[in-house]
Amino acid sequence: MNTQTNEEVVAVVSPRSIGGTSLYEMPEPITSENVKEFHSTEDDIRSTVRELRRLGFNVLQIGQTTVSIGGPRKLYEDAFGTKLRRQKKEVFVGKEEEFYTPPGEPAEQVLRAPAELANLIEGVALAEPPILFQTPSPLPPIAPPDPAAYRYLFVPDEVGLILNADRVHRMGTAGKGVKIAMVDTGFYRHPFYGWHGYRVRSTVLGPGASDPDKDNVSHGTGEAANIFATAPEAELIPVKMASDTVGAFNAAVAQNPHVITNSWGYDIDKAPCSLVPYLKALEAAVANAVANGIVVCFSAGNGHYGFPGSHPDVISVGGVHVKYPFTSYADLEASSYASSFDSCLYSGRHVPDFCGLVGRNFNNTAPLIMLPVQPGSSLDLPNTGATNDGWGVFSGTSAASPQVAGVVALILEKNPALKPAEVKSLLINTATDVKTGTSAMGDIAGSGPDDATGAGLVNAKWAYIKTMGSVAVQFFEATPELQAKMIASGQVPQVSADFVEDLLETLRSTR
Amino acid sequence: MSEKVAAQVILRRRNGTSIVDAEGAITADTIAKYQVEKEVIEQASSTLAEMGFAIEQTGPTSLAISGDRVLFEATFRTTLEAKRTEILPGKVVGVETTYFEAKEPIIVPEDLASLIADVVLPIPPQFYP
Numbered sequence: 173m174n175t176q177t178n179e180e181v182v183a184v185v186s187p188r189s190i191g192g193t194s195l196y197e198m199p200e201p202i203t204s205e206n207v208k209e210f211h212s213t214e215d216d217i218r219s220t221v222r223e224l225r226r227l228g229f230n231v232l233q234i235g236q237t238t239v240s241i242g243g244p245r246k247l248y249e250d251a252f253g254t255k256l257r258r259q260k261k262e263v264f265v266g267k268e269e270e271f272y273t274p275p276g277e278p279a280e281q282v283l284r285a286p287a288e289l290a291n292l293i294e295g296v297a298l299a300e301p302p303i304l305f306q307t308p309s310p311l312p313p314i315a316p317p318d319p320a321a322y323r324y325l326f327v328p329d330e331v332g333l334i335l336n337a338d339r340v341h342r343m344g345t346a347g348k349g350v351k352i353a354m355v356d357t358g359f360y361r362h363p364f365y366g367w368h369g370y371r372v373r374s375t376v377l378g379p380g381a382s383d384p385d386k387d388n389v390s391h392g393t394g395e396a397a398n399i400f401a402t403a404p405e406a407e408l409i410p411v412k413m414a415s416d417t418v419g420a421f422n423a424a425v426a427q428n429p430h431v432i433t434n435s436w437g438y439d440i441d442k443a444p445c446s447l448v449p450y451l452k453a454l455e456a457a458v459a460n461a462v463a464n465g466i467v468v469c470f471s472a473g474n475g476h477y478g479f480p481g482s483h484p485d486v487i488s489v490g491g492v493h494v495k496y497p498f499t500s501y502a503d504l505e506a507s508s509y510a511s512s513f514d515s516c517l518y519s520g521r522h523v524p525d526f527c528g529l530v531g532r533n534f535n536n537t538a539p540l541i542m543l544p545v546q547p548g549s550s551l552d553l554p555n556t557g558a559t560n561d562g563w564g565v566f567s568g569t570s571a572a573s574p575q576v577a578g579v580v581a582l583i584l585e586k587n588p589a590l591k592p593a594e595v596k597s598l599l600i601n602t603a604t605d606v607k608t609g610t611s612a613m614g615d616i617a618g619s620g621p622d623d624a625t626g627a628g629l630v631n632a633k634w635a636y637i638k639t640m641g642s643v644a645v646q647f648f649e650a651t652p653e654l655q656a657k658m659i660a661s662g663q664v665p666q667v668s669a670d671f672v673e674d675l676l677e678t679l680r681s682t683r
Numbered sequence: 684m685s686e687k688v689a690a691q692v693i694l695r696r697r698n699g700t701s702i703v704d705a706e707g708a709i710t711a712d713t714i715a716k717y718q719v720e721k722e723v724i725e726q727a728s729s730t731l732a733e734m735g736f737a738i739e740q741t742g743p744t745s746l747a748i749s750g751d752r753v754l755f756e757a758t759f760r761t762t763l764e765a766k767r768t769e770i771l772p773g774k775v776v777g778v779e780t781t782y783f784e785a786k787e788p789i790i791v792p793e794d795l796a797s798l799i800a801d802v803v804l805p806i807p808p809q810f811y812p
Contacts, residue, residue, distance in 0.1 A: 357810065379739035379747040380689040380805075389770070389778055391810045415782045416689045416805040419740040419747030426740070436808040449702075450803040453691045455709045456702045456744040460718070462711040471811045478811070485711045518708055538812075550771070550778045551812060570811040592711070 181248055181256070181272050182232065182299040183283070185239045187212040187220040187292060194294035195237060196282045211236045216292060223289055227251050241296075245272060252283040252296065261301055269301040308562025310367035312542045315556040315565060322534070323496040324565050325541045328368070331401035331529055334494055335575060336604075336633035339678075340582050343671055345636060347403030347581030352431045353424035354399065354574065355417070356392030359410035360385070360546035362562060370400045371407040376427060378420025381412040390551040394543030394564060395435050398528070398571050402578030402632055405585075418453045425461045430584050432461060433577035435471045435570030437478035441523075445516040451479065458483050467584070467592045469577045471569035472524040473511035474538065475612035481523055482515035487580075487596050488523045489572040491530025492606050492629040493540065505609025505617065506624035507531065509538040510569050512611035514623075525596060526603040526627040528572025533612065541567040579632045583639040590639075598642075602634035603627035637675060688755045688763060688783055689739065692746040693801040694719040694727055701800035702744050718743040727798040734758060752783075758792065759802055761785040768807055780807045 186195040191209025195202070202210060212220070220239055221231050228247050233240040245256055256272040274281055285293035312326055325331055332338045340346070359375050375384040387393040396408055409427050413420035417436070424432050438451065447455060461468050462485040470481040472490040481488045491510025495503040506512075507530040515521040531538025542565045545551045553564035580595055590598070606617050606628040615623035647655060647664050658664050695701045702709060702717045709717060728738045728746060735754050740747035756763055763783040771778050783804050791799045 379749060380687070389810075391771075391812055394812075413808075414689065414805075415780055415807040416691065416739075416747055417808050418691050418742070418745060418805070419689065422740045422742040422745075422747065425742070435812075436810045438806065438808060448803075448806075449693060449801050450691060450806050452702045452705065452709065453693055453742075453745045453803065456714060456717060457742055459709045459711050459714040460743050463714050474811045476809065476811070483710075484708065566812040568811045 180230075180242045181245050182240065182242045183248070183296050184299060185220060185224065185241055185296045186210075186237065186294040187216045187239065188294060189237075196295040196297060207237070219292055223292065240299075248272075248283070248298075251286065253286070254283060256298070271300050272298055273300075274298070308363060308544065308547050310363040310544075312544075312563050313556050313558070313561055315542065315563075322532075322540075324539055325494070325529070327397040327541060327543060328401035328404060331398060331541060331575060334498065334529060335402055335579065335629070336631050337402040337579065337582065339674060340632050340636045341404065343636070343674070345582050345585055347406030347578060347585055349405075349407075350403065350431065350581035350584050351407045351409055351427070351429040352399055352403070352433060352574075352577050352581055353409040353411055353427050353429035354392060354396055354433050354435075354577075355411045355413050355420050355424050356395065356435060357389040358384070358387035358392050358412035359396060359408075360387040360390065360393045360549070362393060362544040362546065364397065364544035365400075368400065368404070370404065372396075373407065373409045375410045375412050376423055378411055378413045378423045379416045380414030381420070384412060387412075387546050388549050390545035390549035390564070391435065391570065393549075394545045394551055394566065395570050395574050397543050398541070398574035399433065399578045399581075402575050403581035406578060406581040418450070418457050421454065421457045421461070425457070425464065425466065429466060430588075431467045431469065431577045431580050433469045433574045434480070435573050437470060437473055437476065437481050439473065439476040439478065441477040441479045441482045441513065441515050441517050443516070447479070447517065454480060455483060459485055462486070462592045465591060467577075467580050467595050469573045469580070471573040474509050474568040474570075476511055477513055478511055478523070479517060481511070482513075482518055482521055484518050484521050485592065487576060487599065488525045488626075489569060489576045489630075490524025490527040490611070490625060491538075491569045491572050492527040492625055493530060493532040493609065501604050501629075502607070504604070504606045504629055505532075506606060506611045506615070506622075507538070508533040508610055508612055510572075510611055512613050512615040512624050512626075522623065522626070524626045525600055526576075527606070527625050527629050528569075528575035529567070529629070530569055530572050531567045537566065538568045539565040541565065541571055543567070543571075576630050579630050579635055582632055583635050586636065586639045587643050598638055599630055599635055600627040602631050602638050604629045604631045604634075633678060637678070640671075686752045686765070687749055688752050689747065689749045689805055690755070691803050691805065692727065692731065692748055692799055693803065694723055694745060695798055695800045696720060697723065699797075703800050714743075723798055727795070730795060730798070759785075760790040761787045763804075769809075770807055771810055771812060782807050
């Protein structure tokens, strides 16, 4: 936008291009193939910056092709010998912004440098406000699913329902006080999050990451909704990752979270079965986090032999698909999109430990859960009917890890003393058995633990009951002094009549 | 205007060992023997900062640094090649990211060899949507 309240006008200056053709006179598209011709030498950029400052402009940003400047309208008019016109433009329904243009036709909109700078500066273009994408709705759209596709789920309600988290929330346990860091592509503040009142901290930037308020891929923005489906009171710490996964993961550890969820990895847990030094650093970072008491969840992969999803210390989360109509747990099946494999990096380690909800393979995608995304981002997929509505249906094992991270938050709220290995064991022992279906690797689910789904689908209700039971046992086995301390610190489970009634009903129904 | 390069610097313990020497898996049970002394982290950080690198993140076994490509190539006597790869490969959309590969092996300067076991360039991950 080139106008502010103090009438500062913003413009983009192009110093002399290396290729000899002005950036502003290039008739062909400028792409990654030819952009270097429009770079300028370091000397020319330095001279341009010096001259612009001498003229009185503020230099706002220096790039390889352009220099952004700001200054009062009159300074532009004096420096470039022209008069500027004030214009208005609707950038969003009902919202106008002012900006300035030179007096000529659009083809004459580039200001020419003063004669003494003509050799150095190709031209100056005044900034014009863009049309903003429509603000997305906090409500998901009615997507027109492909005729061959299947019913998708909404967050938070349907995901929370099937994972048995709703009943835990009604008991007053929703992850309050538990911090979950999510290392991903970033986080865009979609109205979905604000309207629900979810707690999201400012995005932490990993090494090399920028633009903390944007998520142009929107993988992190979308998958984060799965956390709140199971733990609506948890606090999310988004960590935006560039290429350096080790640095980003360590940035997450530095936030002192209780849980770190990761929906990414490397397809390398297969021949030749070794970790290159960079991935040894990642292995050490994961081990260090768990040694510090942080519960670390990783997605198993979508047919990938995913590392660090196979690291022995992490909770490795695979995928279970829910068939429609869903009437009982007999309608669950191993997802044909989710990974299952024996690790060759770690002897005796099988992936996954258990599962979250994941789509089944449909044209090499897994459309099961509709998720909020930054409008126009890479994952603002057409499967919701539009590519700028701020919603997309995608749900590989990336969805499963944050769902489980949320369930971890529920049990840590009741028993913060649990160690990562105890959390994993508790969730394995309380998962719902999944007896049908075949994983992406061809493993078949059957009664009891199996290679396709591990222990089955995470079950928040049973994990909660078991946690409450453990805390109760600790209490009754403790000395009177310790009991007094537990009461004072609120560690004693508040077993209400509702809980007992609900527990009995759960036992009868086996849900 | 040079490009910015990020890297992980793998640190050595006072006894000379580092995670690159690990023969078995590094887990929560074994990580303690690879955790580097605080003084090593501080000394490596300050030396690299004096050389012109930004210390982006410190960890118990490695440091994240960034710096100008020319500086990186000169310091570690290598040539970097910019590459692009998809981070959602073969799935819904083609989303690429840029990373660097070293054309020649990275060489840690002699005066840093007692602190630094290796300098490794990030490998972009794949996401699982």
